Amino acid sequence: MSLEQALNDDERLAQLDLEQLKQLVGLVEYDASGDPFPVSGWDALVWVVGNATQTAHFHQSAFGMELVAYSGPETGNRDHLAYVLQSGAARFVVTGAYDPSSALADHHRKHGDGIVDIALSVPDVDRCIAHAAAQGATVLEQPHDVSDEFGTVRLGAIATYGDTRHTLVDRSRYTGPYLPGYVERRSTYVKRDGAPRRLFQAVDHVVGNVELGAMDRWVEFYNRVMGFTNMAEFVGEDIATDYSALMSKVVANGNHRVKFPLNEPAIGRKKSQIDEYLEFYGGPGAQHVALATNDILTTVDALRAEGIEFLATPDSYYEDPELRARIGEVRAPIEELQERGVLVDRDEDGYLLQIFTKPLGDRPTVFFELIERHGSLGFGIGNFKALFEAIEREQRKRGNF
16 A cells, blocks of 8 residues: 555545654555555544533634534434534544433543544455454454445454444445435534634644553554554653653554554652543543644634633743754744744654643543654653643643643
């Protein structure tokens, strides 16, 4: 599978060419001929929330996403409401229970707002499910077709950490707005004059938090079941503060289009951010989504204008002479990064800019990262201590530290 073939229809429709995707999300070349579980990219991030109607509006008004499809009682779905939102190649499906007895209501009662399904685009659902089953994975849905007047989608699903799942999707024979059972839907919401066309262009990575002692088991799961390779490992002082610590390993599919950092808590003097997440989410789950943007400064300004709050970075971070010497020249003056609280890191391949929101919902669980890559394939290891200290300050305010 060439990188050109890895471009899915949504990326083409979002007018993202190969070079743009390489910069946005760090694509690399790979030979898929021996891959037992070839993954083309992300299909959708499916959320369960307490109020899908209001959350869909929030993602439009605050994060600049566009409503493209809908399912609910008006379309014959008496169980739940679902809104499909897009920004460039990124697709979110926001679901909420319509029927009080819906399984989604039980899921939300346990976990709060969060991601239930990290759906992946694959060229051969049957091949992937057969390999996963042979490797001992729990198959939640056997390969099957769903069809309507727009064509046919092939689907299957496997279980992963906690209550999270991966639905595998082949929509190569489908031209509808999302899936059968959904209708095209546009919003009457109107963006502010002068608002950017979109604030982010793609999903870069999704971070999963698992319980103490489970990280290596899930890394091995992605290696064995899905053919993912190990991309990075963060342990020890690199990923600790004076009070708390965690361990993290990153797995990725062959072309690095899909990247999963997996975190577990480590022993520290205080409760780590992973401990807090596991407590308030009610178990393992997706902690944050990194959204790729080609202009992080404009995006941060637009999000702040809509009331989105970010973790604060102290001035001492930007005034550190070691930081300035390490990062060298980047596309924006340090003073502009400092004004917005944007972090910067450099490795042997280039540099990246990143910033993290505060939790999006009522519980201190899921949040967003914004990332702008300039050659770097990493995750900002040089910023880990500053980031974790910022998270600890918020934990202390919440009384969870």
